[in-house]
Structure formats: C-alpha cells, structure tokens
Amino acid sequence: MSKPLAVIPTERFEDWWQQRHQQKLLERQALGNKLDIVFIGDSITHAWEDEGKPAWQQYFGPQKSLNLGFAEDRTEHLLWRIQNGEIDELCPKMLVLLIGTNNAGHRLDSPEDIAAGIKVILDELKKRLLTTTIVLMAIFPRSRNTQKPMRKRVNLANQLIKQYADTKQAVWLDINQHFLTEDEVLLESVMPDLLHLNSAQYWVWAEQIKLLQQNMP
Template identity: 30%
Template structure:
C-alpha cells in the first residue's frame, strides 16, 4: 500500500515542476534548473541545434498561442506583490508521457530536498527585486531612471548580480541568468560598464531569462513600470523565445501583436517616453533557417509600427552584424564568436549591439517627444 501511495504522489503533475502546459515551457524549466548548476551552455547548444537546425525532429509538435493578459485593473491591483500569473498554474499536459511527468516530479523532490527553489520561485524573486528597484527609484530620495531596458536573457546579460558571499576581487567574474550569477555572461557586464554605466543618463536593465511576450507584459502590468518619475527612453527586446519549434507565421503574427500591445501599454503609462523596439536577432548556426521567415515577419511588423507612430516609437535592427559577410550555398553563417550557443550574444556580440545602440539612446534622451523634425533626423541617422 505504501508503495502505491508513493507512486501516485510521484506521477501526479505538480505546478512546481511545470511552468505551463506545453513541452516548450517544460524544456525552459529544465534549462533554468541546469543553469543554477552551471550547465546551461551545453543545454543551450543542444537546444539551439534541435530547435533551429535544418532537421526538425518536432515537426508534429503543436504550437503554443501566447496568452496576453490585458486586464489592467486586476494587474495594477496586484502591483508586483500579488498572485502568481495564470500561466504558472498549468498542470502537466494530459498527453505528456508518464515517464516525463515522473522524472519531473523526481527532480522537484530532489530540488526541494536540496533546498533549491523552483523556477517559478526564481522568476518571481527576480520580478519582485525589479519592483523593489523601481519603488526605490520612485521614492522621495530616488532619482528615477532615464533609460530602462526590458526583455529576456539578452537584456538580462547586462545585469551585474554577483551573490553577496562572492569576495569583491572575484565579483568581476559574474553575470546574471534568471537572477543568479552565471559565468558565461561575466564579460558582458564589462560592455555595459563601458557603454552605459558612465553616461550622464542613468540606465537600468530589466531582463529576465526565458521571458516571452506574455511574461514581459505581465511584469509591466505588475509593478515594473515607474509611476511618477518617467524615463526618457524605454528599450524593448523580446520575442525570440516565442519563436521556437516550427516558427510558423501564425506564431510570428501573435508575437508581433503582443509586442505592439506592450508598446501600447508603455505609451499609455509613459506618454512622454520614447520607445525603442529592437529587432529579434538571427539565431541558429546558419541564416536563413526555418525560423528566419517568422523572425523577419515580426521585425517587419515592429518596423511598420514605428513608422506609423514616429512621435514616440522607434526601431533598430542590429542582426546583420551577426552574419558572415558572404553566403555559402545561399546561407550566411551566424558567427560563432558573436553568438556561441546560436542564441545569446557573447561579450563581443553585445559590443556590436552596444556600439550602435548607445548613440541612438543618447540622441533620444536629448530629444523631446513629439518633435517631428528631430524624429525625422533620428530616423535618417540610423
């Protein structure tokens, strides 16, 4: 009888293991746990090869439709300290293989035994830290922020979050992934220090690894936006995690619509702030690949949105810098030195972005919103 009870407990799906009801989110949960063990690079390379490579072993996988949370009244009431987002509460997919569920519960029990937090705990912990940072900047003694960078792991790479027990002489070795110090991103913060940390304007990166459009929208609705001391520029880089698997044009349209909704929220809450949308970067080992059409479709929509709203919305695409100069067999190489895992820019890759991004931000910081002549000059200078 005892054996039967234990087996049932192990097989039952657990919200602490499953981020949402589909296989993509379970894969991300696994990646995040491995990141805490310092093993993410291997997973990222493997995932990039399977998700972006020429052979699609998941061609029959069903596509996830983004869940856009738009009830602002409920969201504002939570204000970053309230309930868990609905997409964290999904149980395991009923079609999931029992062995997958069993292994997930084993990992959960092992993690709990080792006093590790679940990925949901880690994500919410990072979000709440960002809310606290925003509240501190909004306080009477706070100065506010001139530039905010919202996004996923690519934006989180900018952060410098060494754990408190790391000696000062070793802190330069740490970067951030899902709020935890992680060596592979360590050199990226040096690029941040060079291009943004010493400027007259004050900047803060607010990326969380693995975020999709829906997660970022929820964060913005729940306390990560400044209420009174509005920034001059908000930079948004999101969408690459929405375009995985089959990378269909349907998912591209939904991703673009979600980013437009983020822009609408930002402009409604921060009417005097410039919004700079950054294109989804190329990913994979070669370009074009099966995700290229979807990525280009999203970027085209973002560019069109910025052209239709020139008074506050802007667009920049740094993707070409990651491709080889000449194609081979009709395809460009995604430079390994700039994107070693076929997804995240290295410090050298982030330098390519920063060297072009910083002048654009500096220009927008000086430019009053709605200045048509300045908008035209900015667009021409890109």
C-alpha cells in the first residue's frame, strides 16, 4: 500500500515560496539558536505578519520569536521545510504547530491521512527539538457549521491528532471554542472567509499561547 501524499516531504517551486524559505533561513541565523518561541504552519500562521501583526508585536515582539508560516502549505510541504534547514540546531523554549487545514481543503485528504501527515511532522520535531515544548494546535474550525463536510473532516482529524500530544514534550491546545458560537457556528465576523482569522482573533490566540508560556516549568 502506497504512502499518502501527506507524509511525503515535498518542495514547492513558486518564486515567493522559495524566496521566503531562503529569507527565513537568514532570519533564524540572525536570531541565533536559543529562541523563546517559534510558530510553524500555513497561511494562518503566515498571517501573524499581516492581520496578526499588532498582537504579535505586543505578545511576541519583545521575545526572541520566529514565524515559519507559509501560505497554502500542506503537511508534506512543512515536513520538507523542517528537513531542509528551517529548524536545524534551533533550541526554542516553545514551538507552536498548526497545520492540516489545506490537506482538508486543497486535496480533500481523509482525516486519517491528515493525521498521518501531522504525526510524521510531530515525530520529526520531537527528534530535532529535544528540550522544546511543542504545542500541537487543534486545526482551526472551517465552514459554517458541524454538518458541513469540511468541518466534519477537520473535527475527525483533530480527534485523531489529539492523542499524539500527550507527553511532556508535546502538548495539545484546542482553542476552537473561542471562535465558535454556543451552537458551534462559525461566523464571518470571526473568520471572514470561514477559514482565516480576522485581526481580533489573533489577540485571542496570542493570549492562549501566553498563558501556556507562563505555566511552563
């Protein structure tokens, strides 16, 4: 049986992606190896540099912080980046991992394949970041309600990946309830396209991460 595409390290060849990869290698080199926090993921993480910039500047700007989010990345692209220099010799106190929504949306990967891709990434990070607390984020909700196929796919993937973060080295953080109504409806006032956070929600995310940082040993 062939491996799912989600677990096979895959480079992207768009000019902007290659340029950002090189830029991030230089940025992390300039910061040095001992960092307070690293965020790694897809466009939702990338947007800490746009919609999330005010929250980032207040919460993480004073820290030694690095954003390794790349728009439209799936698990296989993130795995390639990890294996090609982006975290080599890094020693962050905390790394926040959010990935998988594009596997669900671009290719309609099964929850099992999404989870397999995330597990490979998490295993790779654990192997390379022996003293880092890795925060595995629940994939953020998408689509309006729980009856939508995309929401179901993401929810099922989250049920699977939660079990991978049950150690001192890897912890689970699910903040999805902050983005939903009591009936688990996702509104455009929270995510305008029912996928990406608006600026206000980055403050919510930042606060939850800050609480984790404060409770670290």
